[in-house]
Amino acid sequence: MMRAFNFSAGPATLPESVLRQASEEMLDWRGVGASVVEVSHRGAEFVAMAAETEADLRALLSIPDDYAVLFTAGGATTLQALLPLNLAAPGQVADYVVTGHWGKTALKQARPYVSLNIAASGEADGYRDIPDVAEWKLSPGAAYLHITANETIHGVEFRDMDAVFAVAAAPTGAVPVVADFSSSIAAEPVDVSRYGVIYGGAQKNLGPVGISFCIIRRDLLQREGQPRADIFDLRSVLAKESMLNTPPTWNWYLLGLTVKWMLAEGGVTEFAARNARKAAVLYAAIDGSGGYFRNEVAAPVRSRMNVPFFLHDEALDKPFLAEAKAAGLIGLKGHRALGGMRASIYNAMPEAGVQALADFMNDFRKRHG
Structure with a gap:
C-alpha cells in the first residue's frame, strides 16, 4: 500500500x-x-x-x-x-x-x-x-x-x-x-x-x-x-x-x-522553518508559471497553511484533479465557496509532498500548454 x-x-x-x-x-x-x-x-x-x-x-x-x-x-x-x-x-x-x-x-x-x-x-x-x-x-x-x-x-x-x-x-x-x-x-x-x-x-x-x-x-x-x-x-x-x-x-x-x-520533531520552531520552506516552494510554482496558475491573495498576508490557486482556464480543472490523483496527490479541489484548487500544507504534510505537487504543476503546465 x-x-x-x-x-x-x-x-x-x-x-x-x-x-x-x-x-x-x-x-x-x-x-x-x-x-x-x-x-x-x-x-x-x-x-x-x-x-x-x-x-x-x-x-x-x-x-x-x-x-x-x-x-x-x-x-x-x-x-x-x-x-x-x-x-x-x-x-x-x-x-x-x-x-x-x-x-x-x-x-x-x-x-x-x-x-x-x-x-x-x-x-x-x-x-x-x-x-x-x-x-x-x-x-x-x-x-x-x-x-x-x-x-x-x-x-x-x-x-x-x-x-x-x-x-x-x-x-x-x-x-x-x-x-x-x-x-x-x-x-x-x-x-x-x-x-x-x-x-x-x-x-x-x-x-x-x-x-x-x-x-x-x-x-x-x-x-x-x-x-x-x-x-x-x-x-x-x-x-x-x-x-x-x-x-x-x-x-x-x-x-x-x-x-x-x-x-x-522539534516543536513549533522546527515546524515554522519547515512551513516557510513548503510555502515558498508552492508559491514559487504558482508565481513562476507565467499566469498559468494564479493566487489572488495579497502577498504580505498569504497563508502558509492553505494555498488557494486557479488555473488560467477552468476547463483544465477536471484534468488537473484527475491527473493529480493518479500521481498520488489528493484533496486539491477548492472549496465550493471559492472554486479552483486549494493545497493545505499543514505540519503533517512532509516537504516531499509539497515538492511533488510543485513538480506535478510544472509538468502539467508543460503538457497542457
Whole structure:
C-alpha cells in the first residue's frame, strides 16, 4: 500500500507514525486489554492520558499558567457560539474583523448573543487582503475583538499581529483579542500571553476531527457572561477538566499522539522553518508559471497553511484533479465557496509532498500548454 500526499483542508493528513501507533494500540491500549475507545473516561488510565496531553500541549505552545486549556466537542463553530455567551454581558458589543468565510461564520454564531460591530471586513475585495488596521472601527468598551488568524478557504493569514494588539489596547484600555487558530495552531511560535483566547478545531494541525481546543486567560472565565445552561458554561467545563459530559475519547487520544509527535520533531520552531520552506516552494510554482496558475491573495498576508490557486482556464480543472490523483496527490479541489484548487500544507504534510505537487504543476503546465 502506498499512501497518497493528502492536501485536504480538514479533516487533514495526520502523521504516518501517529496512525501506525494508533493501529498497533487499537486492540490493547497501554496494556489495559481494551481499546482507548472502550475504557471509561473516568478511569485512571484515561485521566492520566488527558493530563499528559494538556501538559504536552502547554509545552508545545508555551502556554502560561494563567491560561486554562479546555478540550471540547462540537468544533470551532460551537466555540464561536460559546465564547460570546461566556465573555459578553447581555447587550454588550463585540468587535469582529472578517477576513474570509470562517470570520463570517463566527459572526453568524455570535449574532444571537452579542451586539455585533463589524470593525473591518475584506468582503468587498473578495477576501484577498486584510483591511488596514488603521481603518478598523472599534467600539469603546467592547467585550472582545475577534479575528480569524488564518482563513482556511480564502488563504488569508494575519502575519503581523503587533498592530492588532496595539489597536486593541487603545484608546479605552485593553480589549482581549479572541482568535480562531483552527488552521494555523502550532505552525510557528505564538506569544499566547498577548491573546485573551486562542481556540479552534483540532482537525488540521493538532489531530482528528471531533475535538477542539480553547486556551483562555483565566481571569476572563470570571466574567458573568449571559444566562446559559451549565453544559455551555466554560467555568464548569474547566472545573470538570473538560469532562463535564463524556468527551470524544478517541479524538482526544489521537490529539495527544499528534502533539507528542510534534514535540519529538522539534516543536513549533522546527515546524515554522519547515512551513516557510513548503510555502515558498508552492508559491514559487504558482508565481513562476507565467499566469498559468494564479493566487489572488495579497502577498504580505498569504497563508502558509492553505494555498488557494486557479488555473488560467477552468476547463483544465477536471484534468488537473484527475491527473493529480493518479500521481498520488489528493484533496486539491477548492472549496465550493471559492472554486479552483486549494493545497493545505499543514505540519503533517512532509516537504516531499509539497515538492511533488510543485513538480506535478510544472509538468502539467508543460503538457497542457
